Amino acid sequence: MLLQLDGVCLRYGVQVLADHVSAKIERGDRICLVGRNGEGKSSLLRLIGGGGDPDEGEIVRQSGAVFATLEQALPEGCTDTVYRYVAEGLGAVGAWLAEYRDNLNPDLQAKIEQVHGWELLARIDSVLDRLDLDSEARVADLSGGWQRRAALARALVTEPDLLILDEPTNHLDIAAVEWLESFLGSFRGALLFVSHDRALAQRLATTVWDLDRGVLRVFNCTFDRYQQEKEKVLEEEARNDALFDKKLAQEEAWIRQGIKARRTRNEGRVRALQGLRRERQARRERQGVARMSLDSGERSGKLVAELQGVTFGFPDSEGGAMRPLIDNLDFTLMRGDKVGLIGPNGAGKSTLIRLLLDELQPQSGSIRLGTKQQVAYFDQRRDVLNPELSVVDNIAEGRETIQVGGSSRHVMGYLSDFLFTGVKARTKVGALSGGERNRALLAKLFSQPANILVLDEPTNDLDVETLELLEQLLLDFPGTVLLVSHDRAFLDNVVDSCLAFEGDGVVREYVGGYQDFVRQGGRFLSAEEQLQSRKREQDKAAGSGVDTGADKAADSPETQGSTPPKSKKLSYKLQRELDALPGQIESLEGEIAELEQAMAQPDFYQQDNTLVQEKLQKLADLQQALEVAFERWAELDSM
Structure with missing residues (x-):
């Protein structure tokens, strides 16, 4: 032992x-x-x-x-x-x-x-x-x-x-x-x-x-x-509690009878009743199970998105040749599809989502979006929620009732479906645990009509019961689902196809979930393999006399057809700014990841509230700076 x-x-x-x-x-x-x-x-x-x-x-x-x-x-x-x-x-x-x-x-x-x-x-x-x-x-x-x-x-x-x-x-x-x-x-x-x-x-x-x-x-x-045995334990517990409560109710009714009953009552029975009361008071009730539902809004057009020859990438950290995240992708997304985006961190999954949401434009190829689209976006950074406001204020925005699925519901009743009652519903989002903040974000998203759900790592910090409920909810959802997740069981249970980011810009579609991807021979290039591949390309270019610098990247054989030629040469100042942006973006992403890691710790919100709010504000500022850097890079790169 x-x-x-x-x-x-x-x-x-x-x-x-x-x-x-x-x-x-x-x-x-x-x-x-x-x-x-x-x-x-x-x-x-x-x-x-x-x-x-x-x-x-x-x-x-x-x-x-x-x-x-x-x-x-x-x-x-x-x-x-x-x-x-x-x-x-x-x-x-x-x-x-x-x-x-x-x-x-x-x-x-x-x-x-x-x-x-x-x-x-x-x-x-x-x-x-x-x-x-x-x-x-x-x-x-x-x-x-x-x-x-x-x-x-x-x-x-x-x-x-x-x-x-x-x-x-x-x-x-x-x-x-x-x-x-x-x-x-x-x-x-x-x-x-x-x-x-x-x-x-x-x-x-x-x-x-x-x-x-x-x-x-x-x-x-x-x-x-x-999981099967635990279900039996809970069922037995519920039966025993029901029998106990019935006996307690009978004894309470007996003790409240009139004078005749009190004259003849047994003191041992009275003491037993007091013990029953103490036992009932000490019982710790199991937290309820979330009851989430979705408002699927009006039906979108049959076509959600059509991608033809889409390419998008970034220059490497030295400002040299383009590093494709997505290379010549053809893909059609139809109403009702449930698609998982799988691949290593940094492979381009979030970039593809931003392209589909029209936040980024492809460097080559085209994207045609469908009609009547109502998108709900679950961002793993939880930017939709204001950490300074309570859960109820984030959801209701000052109203007592909200419209869900075409009917009016009191906001507290709606939040109880997501296990937010009483004090918890009025707690600031910034003071919630990771799992609670995820549930709050789901409550926010599901209160709005949507026929397209874009979920970026929605399973983080959720317990198994809530995970299984979310799975069933997505299976029953009649609209379109785009899901980024590293949870293999969740993917297998929800999606009907996967877009796999296999490295070096290769994105392939596989029928089924993650295990189906593996059975069909799918695999990812590791970060080390991708690094070796890029080094081989650089060595090959250097050996053939091809300049891989930023000014020549668009003219090199390796990048022709993957990036549009520049209409004119940038000024020295603008070129230096462009060359520096990938490093700035990488640095900002590193700082954001470090802060998010700190916030994921169980004791983060047990710190002094002033310090917590300072870090939350710093995260918001870094995320804004990252967006600005991305936009500036896209602007300069297209000049």
Whole structure:
């Protein structure tokens, strides 16, 4: 046995997160911890990992057992090399080894020898090699997937008996998720993880811990079987509660009878009634299930969009040759289609959405849009919501009633369908958790008539029950759906075709969901493969004497036909501005990603409200600056 939870209690203010929890972890266990948003899953993981003590009860750890935690946050701001970052997972001796490796500091040699540190060098090198990491790269320069890989190496270098992971797939694209899933499947130690990725949970979990209203239930089965068993538990709970409430009502009726009944009443029965009252008062009701509905508006034209030979790209970060995100795409979108956009981060999925929404114009080719279009756009940055206003003010905009599906509804009744009642409905959006803000955004979008839904990562932070409800809602929706998601199960359950961004501007349509894409032989070029491809093109151009600079990009053989020729040469000042814009855009996107990552942390909104609002305003300013930079780049590039 690696760990035993014995009557553990954990509270956050007046909320009971764990109520006399008992469970154990054995070697080789694969445990998925599940529960609704806000139930205390991350708090329980921190407790198990050694981050604090329980309010009551005891945690017994096996002597000498090593526990390592893969944190939810990515190490984005880390300026260390990958080698130093990974080595420091070993503590002080790891830092000494990294420092000695970099500077050959003889003062450290004795310290390292004293703790037998030299033997750890082979372990560090082995982990770096196993995860195919570049030891000299700076962590901050890595993509999200490679940062997650570096963080995993930092945890694995300790050779843990138990690896603890909190939402390990957050901010990863599908390729990175599948790599992580495969790696964890071959990990020999025990796993304890929290994840809303149902495909990952089904692949890895052999045991499920269900945390519900402070009670931890252990299901020794796969994730799919757990969902069936949990449904039976809830049905049994509902029957027992109904019987209890019936008995309590009978006893309350008895105690309220007249003088005759009170003269003859049994004092033991009175005490039993008082116990029933206390038990009923202590019952923690399960949070209701969201009841979302859509107003599909009037029917759009049969044709939604027709793309012919559409090409769009950006110059590389040095201002050189064009890097196509979409190259010569032919695609027709019809009313009622449900299409998933899949591919690595930065492959061009959001760019295609902006082209379809007429926010960007193709650099070559044409886009013909249909008629009578009413678009609802779910932006993962949640720009539609004002963080300074409450949920009710964001939805109703000062009105008491709203029109939904052709009928009038009181706004509080409508919001209760999305689990916003009382205080929660009047809470500022900026103070909500990630899952709650997603539900608020869905409430905002679904209150407006729409025959086209554009959803960019709508599943982030949603619990499994809400995910499944959203799936059914989209399946029943008679209009058109464009869905960007890295959630493989969600894609498989909703879409009837996929547009796959396979790299180097190649976008292909596949019938079916993500698993159908895989079965048909689809795959994505990794970021490394795309980088190698671009380097080969640059080397080829350099070897043939072709100038790949920005002034010659439109004339080079590699870009003819993919970008329109410029009508005239830009002035020196404007050309320098154009050359600098890709770097500015990349920097702004990096800052936005860093802020969004910070805001996704469970404790972000527990900070001082002034600091929270400052960061929310900074995010809004950065997003505005990014839009301006995109527009300026498009303007200069077309001159």
